[in-house]
Amino acid sequence: MDKSTPYPLGVTLRENGINVAVYSETAEAVDVAVFGEDGGETTHRLDQRSGHVFHGIVPGGVGTRYGFRVHGEWEPGEGLRHNSAKLLLDPYARAVEGSWGAGEETFGHLFDDPEQRNDADSAGSVAKGVVVDPAFDWEGDTAPRVPLADTIVYEVHVKGFTKQHPDVPEEIRGTYAGLAHPAAIQHLLDLGVTTVELLPVHQFVQDSHLGEKGLRNYWGYNSIGFFAPHNEYSAAGDDGSQVREFKEMVKALHAAGLEVVLDVVYNHTAEGNHMGPTLSLKGIDNGSYYRVVEEEPENYFDTTGTGNSLNVSHPAALQLILDSLRYWVTEMHVDGFRFDLATTLTRQWGDAHVHSAFLDIVHQDPVLAPVKLIAEPWDTQGYQVGGFPARWSEWNGKYRDDVRDFWRGQGTLGSLTQRLTGSPDVYEADRRSPLCSVNFLTAHDGFTLADLTAYDEKHNDANGEGNNDGESDNRSWNCGAEGPTDDEGVNALRARQRRNLLTTLLLSSGVPMLLGGDEMGRTQGGNNNAYCQDDEISWFDWDAADADLLTFTRELVALRRETPALRPSWYANEAGPNTVSLRADGKPMGQHEWDDANARAYSIQFQAPGSPTVLLLVNGASNPVEFTVPPAPGGPWKLVVSSDPQQEVGREVAELLVGEWSTTVLRSGTIDG
Incomplete structure (x- = not known):
């Protein structure tokens, strides 16, 4: 009989069942809850322990639905939040079935309420891990490996891109399969971009406060499963088929010569602060995976604005992140990562540091060596544009601000020139190249290009927060009228301004990033914080596409790709x-x-x-x-x-x-x- 092993963590298929391994320094025991087709639960105690890893062989195989029940102390004042009544998601789960409330219910039974901590979870409202078959025929799939100098990034949402695409079959619109459809890929090829950057596809959680308002988390910056492709984007279902569908998408994009970069959220999870739900890491080993306040362990050190931050000074949290990154490269064949609020990941002991453990480990990892690494170089407590190692590229917020300022009549030619030439004022002194600068004017967060030229003020009333959410200083110019207008002069000026901004972006040295839909005039009606708008506000309206602007954008992209002088690798x-x-x-x-x-x-x-x-x-x-x-x-x-x-x-x-x-x-x- 096979003996269980403490590594790899999570679930590994074995001849006589599944090998399960869970890291926890503070747990007293770990049970694996296995669910039958009728929803019935059978628990199996992990009977071995190596170091801080509980492990054992459990009956099961491909398709097994499971979760963890972790036994241990409930002492929030000491940072301990164990509660065996709560079914916990395996942080290494490759697929997730179901959701937590899915926006229709509150998280009542999931919150850390000491008075109710012995109440059993409702099996029908808690997501579970699914054991998947890792076998897949990649048919000789080869990573495009587009050089940074030739890269043009296209930031897009899996669902929003094809949800209303008339040439994509209705049953696969808004899914991984929809993005892999020839009609969707043809748009990308005709446009001439090289690299598709997908908004978060890690399994994420719907927010209860949005569900109560009839809204949904659309962007997905609320991760809970760092290995699992989000199940709602799967046309094939959530029984593990989402993994195969995701791989098919990557294979199709690669076959067209297009790279796939993931926007990843490792800085925090959906479990939030001390008032948030217990879904996974919080109930497994709260203090190892999250940064708690040393003097008040019941509270969390938060530099993300979400309630918690991953404890990147701890080996277990670092291992989780690095294991996830390697998995997406080796098993899912993705070509790189854009790290949300990456500065948080560099906070070894609270302060951001270029020689943090996270950056050092990533730098020497051979699996990650050939892939693209892009930082969002800030968090709620620090702005680090220019502060990442030379191996990294960065979202250049100074580029966005200075170019916007110039084209609304408030910037200078000096600042514009710095951005057109790859921001040497930011990178050249440290012998970094223009390729460290990911140039962008718009992104998922903020106005679209069309709205940047049509609104002076945000219009976020649909978000249900009294228009108090979202950035108020947008560096935008409505060209003389707020919102849609019949004034021909205003509309003509807006058309020129959109072309001015696109020309600046696509002729600038560095790595250009185009927000999906900007090439055809996509509008969000002035909403600059559409994170909760999983509807027509966010989805591409293909029928309303500005064909002339699309042609203009294609011409600019072609000019860039045909002209090496526009793509320098160094400043001279x-x-x-x-x-x-x-x-x-x-x-x-x-x-x-x-x-x-x-x-x-x-x-x-x-x-x-x-x-x-x-x-x-x-x-x-x-x-x-x-x-x-x-x-x-x-x-x-x-x-x-x-x-x-x-x-x-x-x-x-x-x-x-x-x-x-x-x-x-x-x-x-x-x-x-």
Whole structure:
């Protein structure tokens, strides 16, 4: 008979059952609850212990539904929250069946109420782990491994992307299978992006306070299962089939040459603070997995704004995160990760640190070496743009802010140039490259591009919080009217502004990230915090797509991909600087003009050996500006893209009148160099 082993943690299939291993320094005993088809529960005590790992062989196999009941002290004042009456989710579960209330019920029986701690959970309202078959025919699947310099990220929600797609079969809309459908993939290919960044797909929990208002957690930043693909996005069901469906999606995207990057939430979980529900880690080993306040162990150290933070100074929490990352790379074939509130993961003893255990372990891990690592470099207590190691790229919040400011008439040419050239003021001094900067103007959190140019104020009334949620300072400009308008002048200006912003983004050095739907004018009606809008506010409206804007975006993406000068890996090449900036009259910029708020027009030239040269003419003034263009280095300048509909694409240019609030792009030299 096989003996049980303490590793791997979680469930491993064996010939005579399933090997189950659970880490807990504080538990007295651990039972595995196995559920039959009729919902009946049978418990099995894990009869062996190695170090702090309880383990044993339990009857079961593929499809077994299970959870843990952990015995131990209930002393919240000492940070101990064991309660065998609560069915706990295996933190290593590969799939999850069901949910906790699913928005229709409250979490009543799940909360830490000492007066009710012996009440048994209702088997019908608590999610369970499902044992899955790891076998899958990848059919020679190969990771695209797109170089960072060539990467164009497309941030998108699995459900929202295809929920209303007319060419995707209705039964798979809003699912992993829907995203894998040829119609969905064709849109990505036609657009020209290289890397799909999915909003959270780890199993997450619906918030009871949203359910009470008839709303749902849409974004998914409320994780509970770091190994399980969220079951609601599965067309095949939640009996473990969601794992296969997710793999099929990755395989289909890879076959089209597209990478898959996951937005992952390891900084906190759905269990919240001392008032939150006990679903998994809190009842297994609260103090090892969560950072508690040393002087008040019943409370949690929170730098995420959600009630808790993972205890990344503890080996068990670090192992959980790293085991999860490796699993998604080796078993699910994903190509990288964007780490939500990544600064929290660097807080070894409370302060953010570039040599934290988390960053050091990730840096030396051979499985993670070839994949993309992207940090959201802040949390509620720290802003760390530029503070991550050279191995990492970062969401560059300074890029977003400075470019938005310029195009609403409040920024300077100096700040705009820093962002166009890959933010050397942030990265160059530490010998980091422009590729450390993930440039973005909009993301899931905040206005869409269309709304950025149509609203001065947020309009979040549908969220049920009296419009008090969401960011109030959006650095937006409605161009003269708030929201939809029949004013042709306002609408024309908005159209130019959207093109100006997209031109800036896709010509900037660094790694551009496009918010899904911005390419076709997706609006959320001014809602800048649509985290709870699992409806038409958030879903793509394919029937309302702005076809002209989509064509314009495709042209910009193609220009970027065809022009190496727009994709430098370093701030200077062997032939000298990558960029040259001139005044509109063709003369060198004066030092005072960089910071002069009244200086609103200039040109910036992008050049590199073996590449066509690109000249961007920027006019952020409210009046037309006559440009004298510099001599063309590789044949005449030809106008290739412009946000001004009056410009004639394809004509040769020596001088040019650039309209107010507009950009025009010239190119010299052929695409093949």
